[in-house]
Every structure is written in structure tokens, then in C-alpha cells.
Amino acid sequence: MDMASESVGGKILFATDDFFAPAENLIKSDSPCFKGHEYTEFGKWMDGWETRRKRIPGHDWCVLRLGIQGVIRGFDVDVSYFTGDYAPRVSIQAANLEEDKLPEIPERGIRTGAAATPEEFEAIAELKSDDWSYLVPMTALKPGNPASGHNYFLVNSQQRWTHIRLNIFPDGGIARLRVFGTGQKDWTATDPKEPADLVAIAFGGVCVGFSNAKFGHPNNIIGVGGAKSMADGWETARRLDRPPILESDENGILLVRGCEWAVFRLAHPGVITRIEIDTKYFEGNAPDSCKVDGCILTTQEEEDVIKQKWILPAHKWKPLLPVTKLSPNQSHLFDSLTLELQDVITHARLTIVPDGGVSRLRLRGFPSSICLLRPREKPMMKFSVGFKANP
Secondary structure (H helix, E strand, O other): OEEOOHOOOEEEOOOOOOOOHHHHHOOOOOOOOOOOOOOOOEEOOOOOEEOOOOOOOEEEEEEEEEEEEEEEEEEEOOOOOOOOOEEEEEEEEEEEEOOOOOOOOOOOOOOOOEOOHHHHHHHHHHHHHHHHHEEEEEEEOOOOOOOOOOEEEEOOOOOOEEEEEEEEEEEOOOOOOEEEEEEEEEEEOOOOOEEEOOOOOOOOOEEEEEEOOOEEEEEEEEEEEOOOOOHHHHHHHOOOOOOOOOOEOOOOOOOOOEEEEEEEEEEEEEEEEEEEOOOOOOOOOOOOOEEEEOOOHHHHHHHHHHHHOOOOOOOEEEEEEEEEEEEOEEEEEEOOOOHHHHOOOEEEEEEEEOOEOOOOEEEEEEEEOOOOOOOOOOOOOOOOOOOOOOO
8 A cells, every 4th residue: 555645645744845846746646647748837847746956055855744654565766757857866764753743834835836945944854854764775766667667665664654754866856656555553542432444454454365356456445535436446347257137036136156355454353343335436336235254364374375365264254244235326334243243353355246346345343452473272262342332
């Protein structure tokens, strides 16, 4: 997941210079493009962050707040289309800052043609970003192809990060900065009486297997906020094994053999009490029906079953939601079957029949203290959590 993207709440807080193109372009969710004949009053229009040719001491840099705060696995510094004016070198620093202790940073507004003011330098100086940890030391960039200038950097850190400082040396342009990683929530600060979305990508939930993702990855459906369009959901190809003439049972559910599925590792093991399945925007391509199952796996068991492409014995899966009819372009709320069972799970599987698209999946419940750091023995008791069911 791109933790810095504007689509998940990433925000540019400061940039030393935005003369040709503002730093906000760095965190656009779409890929960069090129318009050969388009100019602004300041020069060539570029889809990225581009500073003026520096004629004073120092180098350019910017600071951004991650939309999803957590563990960073790697970066993509993309210089696509900046063939003659890309930044030749970069370094990347990071910090874990407490939100309630941050100084007030002036809103940036429209920045093209501008440089940071003394007041903005003074405000950002309170973050002491010069002292932040280096995740990428000063490194030369490669331009690559004009339309594909990706520079990938792996990160070996288990720390939680909230803010990034991108340094360019000395000046130039960057099309996009992708910050790949997984969300991480402070579960000790969670209200034990309030259900949390245990599969949310912002908290650390992630898709670990799926059958088909022709038009959209399942990670989309556990994303931040509501879906913005069909492109912001999970959508499969049409199954070719559909019968020539469709029939349904007495409950109106289609009688078909095929299905599609996606498996998610929860952000925290827990008891699921409420399930939301949203088909917003999927008006002509929503699934006919769905079901949700859960299981409990150790880290090693997960690794093994991923290699087996999620061929897991049927008895491992516990039903959270039986086969249920879905409607197009609608949010569906269900009580989980674990309201009675109170079974802890670590993974959930959403199955849709026969195919189609879903915009959001929310699995609300209560985290458990179960530990999965080592292979477990067969449990002799169920884990119970006190809660009040939603009306």
C-alpha cells in the first residue's frame, strides 16, 4: 500500500521551492503523464515536483505526513518524463511524531511559482527534520525510460513512522514518491468498549491471497474512507464457467458452481461482531451473493498455506456470514455469527458468487490478546471478549 498517497490522506506540509510544479504532485494516486505543448506562466508544465535551478547555497527538500502511519517496506522515487531536469540525487528521512504535539504548520495553498517564506521555514524548523532517521542515504537516481523512471529502495526497519522528509540534491524534479508499507495501530490506546475495523489497511490489515483481480486489487476494499469509484474497489473478470442459462433457488440466489475469493490477514487477532459489505458504484457488476469465513493461523501456517495457494482444509474455516444475497450499489450490514460463538480469528475470507465487484469490506469487532509468534498447540478453550452488540 502507498502510505503517502493523497487517496489515503497523505499531505505535503512543506517544500523549500515549488517554482515549476508543486510538491503535492508527488503524492497523486495516478501515474504521471506528459503534455508536450503545455506551459504555465512559470515554464514547462510538469506532472511532479520541480524546483527552480538553484542559485543559492543548500539543496531542496520537502516534508510530508503519511496518510497511513506504520512500517515502511520500501520507496519508489519516480522521475518519469523528467528526462533533462530530474533531481540527480536523493535521500529520505523519517520520524515518528505524536500528532497532538505537532506545531501549527501554515497551509500551503497554491504554490506554483513560489518558494518557502521565512515564516514557513521557522514553523517547519520546530519538527527538527534535520535530525530524523535516514532510511535512504544520499543516492544517485537513474532516469530510466522517459515514461518509466522508477528508482526502488528497500527499507529494513520495523519501526512505526508518521512523517517523511525527501531531500533532493541540489534541485530538479521528481514525478512521484511512493512509500510502500503496512499500517500499524497502537492497540493499547483502543477503547475496549468500542468495536474497531480489524481488517482496515490503515491499522495493518492486508490481502494475502485472491483468486482473481482483473480490474481491481482486493486491498482496495479495506482502504481508507469510502470508495471513490469502481476503480477503488475489488473487481474480478467474468467467469467463463457461467451456465448458458442462469437459474436461482427459492431464496433468489443464483445456482452456479464458480466463485471468486480474497483472504485477508487481520490487523489484530480478534472477535468479529459486525460485517459491512458495500457494493457502491457496482450497479451492473455486483456479485449475486457472498459469504465470509474466518480462521486462526500462526505466522508459519500462513506462509505454508500461501505456498499452497490457500488450499486449506474446510474444517479450518469458521462461518462468520452464511451465503447471503447482495444488491447492487448498496451498503449491507450484517451481524457476525461469532456474536454467539465468540471465536477469535486471525484471517478472513470473502467469497463472492459468481464474480463481480465490491467497493468496501469492514470487519468490526474487538481485538484479542492471543499471541501468534510461535506455532500454537490445538486450543483447549475459546477466547471470550466482553462487548455490547450494535443495535
